[in-house]
Amino acid sequence: MKSTYRALYIFAISLAAALAAVLLGAVVLEILGKDPLAVYKVILTEPLKDLFGLTEISVRMVPLILVALGIAISFRSGILNIGAEGQIQMGVIAAAAAAIYLPSLPKIVILPLVLVAGALAGAIWASIAGWLKAKLNVSELLSTVMLNYIAAQLYGFLLRGPMIDPAELQVGSGTPQSVRLPKAAWIDRIIPGMRLHYGFVIAIVLAILVYVFLWRTKWGYALRAAGAGPKAARYGGIKVETCLIAAMALAGAFAGLAGAIEVTGLHRRAIEGISSGYGFSGIVVALFGGLHPAGIVPSAFFFGLLLIGADMTQRIMSVPANMVLVLQGAVILSIIAAKMLIADQYLFERFARMLEKRGRKAAGGKTKAGAGKAGAAKADRRREQP
Amino acid sequence: MNNEPIHSLAVEGITKRFPGILACDSISLDVGEHEILAIVGENGAGKTTLMNILMGLYQPDEGKIFINGREVHFRTPVDAYATGIGMVHQHFMLVPNLTVAENVLLGMREFQKFLWQDMEGVRKRIREISERYNLPVQPDAYIWQLSVGEQQRVELVKTLCLGACFLILDEPTSALTPQETDDLIALLKRMSNDLSIIFISHKLAEVTALSDRIAILRQGKVVYRGTTSGQSVSNLASLMTGHEVVLPCNECTGGSGETILEIRNLKVRSDRGFFALDGLSLSLQKGEILGLAGVSGNGQRELADALAGLRKVESGSILFRKKELANKSPRSIIEAGIGYIPEDRNEEGIVPPFNVRDNLILKDFRSKHFCKGPFFRFDETRQNAEELQKRFDIRCASLNVAAGSLSGGNIQKVILARELARKPEVLIAVYPTRGLDMGAEEFIHERLLELRSQGTAILLISEELDELLNLSDRIAVIFKGKILATMPTRETSKKKLGLLMAGISGEGAA
Numbered sequence: 001m002k003s004t005y006r007a008l009y010i011f012a013i014s015l016a017a018a019l020a021a022v023l024l025g026a027v028v029l030e031i032l033g034k035d036p037l038a039v040y041k042v043i044l045t046e047p048l049k050d051l052f053g054l055t056e057i058s059v060r061m062v063p064l065i066l067v068a069l070g071i072a073i074s075f076r077s078g079i080l081n082i083g084a085e086g087q088i089q090m091g092v093i094a095a096a097a098a099a100i101y102l103p104s105l106p107k108i109v110i111l112p113l114v115l116v117a118g119a120l121a122g123a124i125w126a127s128i129a130g131w132l133k134a135k136l137n138v139s140e141l142l143s144t145v146m147l148n149y150i151a152a153q154l155y156g157f158l159l160r161g162p163m164i165d166p167a168e169l170q171v172g173s174g175t176p177q178s179v180r181l182p183k184a185a186w187i188d189r190i191i192p193g194m195r196l197h198y199g200f201v202i203a204i205v206l207a208i209l210v211y212v213f214l215w216r217t218k219w220g221y222a223l224r225a226a227g228a229g230p231k232a233a234r235y236g237g238i239k240v241e242t243c244l245i246a247a248m249a250l251a252g253a254f255a256g257l258a259g260a261i262e263v264t265g266l267h268r269r270a271i272e273g274i275s276s277g278y279g280f281s282g283i284v285v286a287l288f289g290g291l292h293p294a295g296i297v298p299s300a301f302f303f304g305l306l307l308i309g310a311d312m313t314q315r316i317m318s319v320p321a322n323m324v325l326v327l328q329g330a331v332i333l334s335i336i337a338a339k340m341l342i343a344d345q346y347l348f349e350r351f352a353r354m355l356e357k358r359g360r361k362a363a364g365g366k367t368k369a370g371a372g373k374a375g376a377a378k379a380d381r382r383r384e385q386p
Numbered sequence: 387m388n389n390e391p392i393h394s395l396a397v398e399g400i401t402k403r404f405p406g407i408l409a410c411d412s413i414s415l416d417v418g419e420h421e422i423l424a425i426v427g428e429n430g431a432g433k434t435t436l437m438n439i440l441m442g443l444y445q446p447d448e449g450k451i452f453i454n455g456r457e458v459h460f461r462t463p464v465d466a467y468a469t470g471i472g473m474v475h476q477h478f479m480l481v482p483n484l485t486v487a488e489n490v491l492l493g494m495r496e497f498q499k500f501l502w503q504d505m506e507g508v509r510k511r512i513r514e515i516s517e518r519y520n521l522p523v524q525p526d527a528y529i530w531q532l533s534v535g536e537q538q539r540v541e542l543v544k545t546l547c548l549g550a551c552f553l554i555l556d557e558p559t560s561a562l563t564p565q566e567t568d569d570l571i572a573l574l575k576r577m578s579n580d581l582s583i584i585f586i587s588h589k590l591a592e593v594t595a596l597s598d599r600i601a602i603l604r605q606g607k608v609v610y611r612g613t614t615s616g617q618s619v620s621n622l623a624s625l626m627t628g629h630e631v632v633l634p635c636n637e638c639t640g641g642s643g644e645t646i647l648e649i650r651n652l653k654v655r656s657d658r659g660f661f662a663l664d665g666l667s668l669s670l671q672k673g674e675i676l677g678l679a680g681v682s683g684n685g686q687r688e689l690a691d692a693l694a695g696l697r698k699v700e701s702g703s704i705l706f707r708k709k710e711l712a713n714k715s716p717r718s719i720i721e722a723g724i725g726y727i728p729e730d731r732n733e734e735g736i737v738p739p740f741n742v743r744d745n746l747i748l749k750d751f752r753s754k755h756f757c758k759g760p761f762f763r764f765d766e767t768r769q770n771a772e773e774l775q776k777r778f779d780i781r782c783a784s785l786n787v788a789a790g791s792l793s794g795g796n797i798q799k800v801i802l803a804r805e806l807a808r809k810p811e812v813l814i815a816v817y818p819t820r821g822l823d824m825g826a827e828e829f830i831h832e833r834l835l836e837l838r839s840q841g842t843a844i845l846l847i848s849e850e851l852d853e854l855l856n857l858s859d860r861i862a863v864i865f866k867g868k869i870l871a872t873m874p875t876r877e878t879s880k881k882k883l884g885l886l887m888a889g890i891s892g893e894g895a896a
Contacts, residue, residue, distance in 0.1 A: 217760040218757050225740065229739070232736055233737065236716075237721075239715075349444070
């Protein structure tokens, strides 16, 4: 009986949360003078109508999954990585540099080297924050955000200076971007004519590996223990400080790899704005997915859908694509609220009681109905009071 | 606030079911004016559920509550407070970084008017209450500055400020030192001139000292109701547990004489920077239980931390089998064969969100037995957990439930199981039975004695003199970071230990 109520309760709360998110977005759309229903229809169905939409969603999923996996590792280990944005950029630089400056080698050698370079750069960048936290107890929120600024400036400097495409200088247009990477460093596309590349496969495989790592190995156990109960972990002989640095390095490696895959699989040269906010969206994807790979993949799909849907609404309905950010915000707020409410035992008790009373009323009569009515009268009285 | 006084409170046939458990089974009780009713029972007997029903936190499946002969329905704690019932929970409900007055204000609507708070009014009310009941509190002190005993007083003042004339105290002594407990009992006795009190406990000595009448719960049923006077503690204990309780006693004498752990001149700093251990020396023999008596805060925590490698040793040495352990890593100390039952069982002894199975391998998760390469052998960890669950009678719905959701006694059994399964050569047990019921206490004492007979040296840090006198071969007294005296248990007494614990080592003591 109780478990049925529980399921009903979760369903009701989730439904209410979804409705709240939709309504919030509808208000904004109404102000913009657009028909909310039509916009929602475009966002949620248009990208799924053809292969192009689906592959584009998958393209967005790759960096979202990778960043979110790293975030999941770091959050579960008790260190909050807000610096994925900077780590992505470091990954892009290192991967592009490796691809451009390494001697020409066969693809099978050069591509792994390039990806590893990206991951390594992200890992090193993130470890700075991990080390500061472990040794000097510097808040990782502060250090990772600051490192983001540094990375952004460094990235801009390199693309405008040392790494700029010489052609840009000759022509004089000066677009801040690197030369095109040599073909040996490209990740191949899966379907001809579509941008979807094999990075998608890498992301899915890594999602499985992260699950195995966190829940099936002793290393994952140590990291999770350090995050879930640092005091107990230390007592159990786990070096919590080392875990913090390791978790941060892993998170950075995933973000760096996301950058490396973006540059080798999609853009094929380092360009400005390549991280396009994935470092932050990745946090949302990870939290939305319950910090678990099995939740992160569908959650990345959902946010990919929103991104592509936003592009399409811009084109089809001329709603600014930034609208989707409003919608994202509304969705996140409702989810967080729903999670809090679902965890609220007290509210659940009241909900169950309410259902019980309804049930008794429907059954009609018997001794218990009297008690139910008395309770209802009492409840009514309470409602009258402020 | 101006409600009529509660002359009598009665519950009739209260029944509450949870999935798979009958928490309260048609319980009937009554309390008169100015009366202290003690409700005793082991953990899980239904005491707290019953009180939560009285406070309107739960709704009973069946049964009625009467106040002054009239039936009442409490939908929320607000209803219960409105009629004058107030509860002090086992875990204090105070905000540490607010002052006493601010904490009291939290529950009082009448002093909050939109954005304006009538702090002066609250202070005045606090002063009135504390004078009337002789409960000294400083309205402007921050909660974090107060000792546990003082915080308890704040809880009482807070409840009384809300207009309670009927107090429910849920295990109020479980976090108090023996001295603070005595003070509280004296205080409650005085307060019963004005109030009615329900006092929940499983410490029978307190119950007999304080209460007028007693109700014993076992597995959700009232098994005894009557006056307290004339009941012996042992009689009550057997009613409570359902069987004769004989707390096991250490009847053999002495260890083997072979020293296994030698602590010399240990100096360790506390969190606040002073020397909490100031040249402490102690030695532990194979196969003995050495009791360390002392009022908490005299360096016990720092000693245990230092022995486990969790706190830096400034100087001095810890020799285990003549090998230096001071400032070694926790892991190497664990691997050397030293077990540790920590004081903070909820946060340090277990990883609360981890399930029971994973917590049982906290110290051995890297071992070849549980891992093949980096991968866990799940069959082995499950088997390990099932075995230990059986051997140590760990009661949980499943081995996959979060250890943090278990009761205190079961959490302690998880820790004990893990530590004892490792067959330690030295075991440090810090307040191993604090806050536990008699059944769990009996169980833990038996296991410790069993371990001792297998040759393990046990350092038992405790404040409970009965526990120390029952279990120890020798007793050392710690005071301000030093050992005042060490003596065989036979040659000591409660009185002697009490004096030493207070720091008096004159002619009265050895």
